[in-house]
Structures are given as structure tokens and as C-alpha cells.
Amino acid sequence: MEKYKFFSNTKCEFFPCHKGAGETFNCLFCYCPLYALGDKCGGNFLYLENGVKSCENCLIPHSEGGYDYIMSKICGLIDLAKK
Numbered sequence: 001m002e003k004y005k006f007f008s009n010t011k012c013e014f015f016p017c018h019k020g021a022g023e024t025f026n027c028l029f030c031y032c033p034l035y036a037l038g039d040k041c042g043g044n045f046l047y048l049e050n051g052v053k054s055c056e057n058c059l060i061p062h063s064e065g066g067y068d069y070i071m072s073k074i075c076g077l078i079d080l081a082k083k
Helices: 034-042 066-082
Strands: none
Touching: 034 066
16 A cells, blocks of 8 residues: 555544544545535435535545545546536
């Protein structure tokens, strides 16, 4: 694994921020850049009654392949920013 694709901060006061966080929990994308894609992010999310998108059950950006997945979706963010 390339080192720039993974960072784990087990001393963070919020760690673990998701259920299921383990030794391979990647903190690189602490805040998921795909949040803005709404229902097109591809993650395991749900919308709360108040309309807020909840990603508490999504581990995609925190998984071993998370970096590559995020990079594969970056074009969607670029297109969103152009609008």
C-alpha cells in the first residue's frame, strides 16, 4: 500500500468515529469529500427525517480501498463545482 493513501489517528478524541473501526481504519478522509454528491456518492448512507445525510454506517472512505474509490469519483465533484 502506498503510504500517502492511508493514515490512522488512533489518538483522536473522536476515534473510533464509526462502528466497526479497526486496525485498518483510514482517517485520511476524516470528512468525506463525496458527501456533496448526495445520493450519487455510492456509500452506505441514509437521509434523516430532517433531510440531513447521515454517513454513520459508511466505511468506504475509511477502508483500505477508500482512497482509490474517492479518486474514482472526483470527476463528479469537479462537475458539481462547475455548476
